[in-house]
Amino acid sequence: MPSFKFGFTVPSHINALHEARHALRRGQYVRLGRPTARSRGLDAMLWDIFDRLHARPLPYTPVDEITLALAGRWALTQTPRSRGMALTDTVALAAELGQVDVLWAWPLRGDLTEELSHALKTVVLVLMEWPQASDDAELHEVLRRATGHLLALVRRAGVRLPESDQLVALVGGERLLRATPLNRAELHVLADHYLAVQEALRRRELPEPEPPADPIEESTPVLEEAPTAAPTWPPHVEQARALLAGKRVVLLGGVPDPAHHQALVEALGLAELDWIPSDRYDHGLQAAAHLRQPGTALAIFALRWGAHAHGSLRAAAREEGVPYLLHPAGLNPSQIAWQVMRQVSGALARA
DSSP states (O other): GGSSSSOOOOOOHHHHHHHHHHHHHHHHHHHOOOOHHHHHHHHHHHHHHHHHTTSSSSSSOOHHHHHHHHHHHHHTTTTTOOOTOOHHHHHHHHHHHHOOOOOOOOOHHHHHHHHHHHHHHHHHHHHHHHHTTTTOHHHHHHHHHHHHHHHHHHHHHTTTTHHHHHHHHHOOOOOOOOOOOHHHHHHHHHHHHHHHHHHHHHHHOOOOOOOOOOOOOOOOOOOOOOOOOOOOOOOOHHHHHHHHTTTTEEESSSSOOOHHHHHHHHHHTTTTEEEEOOOOOOSHHHHHHTSSSEEEEEEETTTSSOOGGHHHHHHHHHOOOEEEEEEOOOSSHHHHHHHIIIIIIHHHHOO
């Protein structure tokens, strides 16, 4: 915060005083571990990104991977950071899923951080529309301008963006990108263009009304569903099974369901799945004893449910040397296995 550096003269403008007061309040909330309005908005958008990616088939596409990486970088630029400082669970999850160094683009001047954060968010929003509308010329134009702005800011800030080559290829080459950042007026035009394109895409997605179905005669027999065959799992489930077969896993969060429990045990070949519901703990230490039981190979923290306890549980897992993963999606075997291979496959292979 430049306003609090020694020798800095605060301009005689009421907005500067308001900014200083809000900065002090945010700093106090961060120190006390309380959510701020900004952090709640950040969490809401990150969960929206996680949910929309969860709705798509696995494995992730290259565009999904870029989206996750840039979302992680955006989350980090929105979060106070320093060496050794713990991140919130949702931001830590975003960095983990995007495979981003938590100290990326740190430290930067406050104004550069805000500009870079805004540019990252804009590109992420456009990329979220890309899988359904990559052939839309207007969306392509919005992404081209947003990418040029982001890469110009990255050069100005002197930081490295590993996804830059993929973004450049996505928009058709570097020769189509501007060399300088957009000014304020151009950013407003870009925002209006994006909103217009988004609205057009939403209208395009509206389903055609279906004709009313013919009424079923009372005499029409209703056939019972045939019993389903055993599921055939995709390769990443088989790979996760090879790492976890015959081992004990702790799953923290949600409400245990017998069908989900059985599906996870069978798909991953587990010797035991210790599923701890969210209402069984308040602060994490009550559940830490489960991690200390012999043979515990992995801890899965379902962040959507009971994220308030995961900070102390992660510390307990590290103390016990138990690999853990932060899980953002549903508790079906395919999603769990995908995160196992993405986050902890190396640690499990070395165990």
